[in-house]
Amino acid sequence: MKKTQIKFLEWMAAEGLDPTATVFTRSFLRSIAVKNGMAWAPAWIVKDKSRIDSRGSYRVPEFSEFIMQKGLANQAERMERISVITTTEPAIETVSV
Numbered sequence: 658m659k660k661t662q663i664k665f666l667e668w669m670a671a672e673g674l675d676p677t678a679t680v681f682t683r684s685f686l687r688s689i690a691v692k693n694g695m696a697w698a699p700a701w702i703v704k705d706k707s708r709i710d711s712r713g714s715y716r717v718p719e720f721s722e723f724i725m726q727k728g729l730a731n732q733a734e735r736m737e738r739i740s741v742i743t744t745t746e747p748a749i750e751t752v753s754v
Contacts, residue, residue: 658719662701666723668693676724680710681717 658666668689669681686698702708708715 659701662699662719663723665689665699666717666720669717669720670724670727674720677721679716679718679721680714681720683713683715686715686717 672689683698683703686702690696690698697703702715702717705715708717710716
């Protein structure tokens with residue numbers, strides 16, 4: 658995965674979501690994006706037709722894989738570790754095309 662994709666998964670994890678969740682609405686994905694300085698939900702999710710679960714819902718299996726890989730299944734631990742990750746790494750710049 659690219660650094661920007663991993664950063665988006667970190668932002669999702671910081672929301673305290675169910676670690677087994679794999680389907681998210683477009684509006685939720687956009688709200689995470691906007692909250693973190695992006696204008697839209699990430700194209701790598703919403704423009705990939707193979708990710709469509711139902712109208713306006715997308716599969717993001719990488720989210721639960723990311724949570725398990727980082728050992729963030731416990732919500733309290735997840736919130737603590739994500740805050741460290743997001744405060745120690747440089748911000749991602751958005752680029753308009």
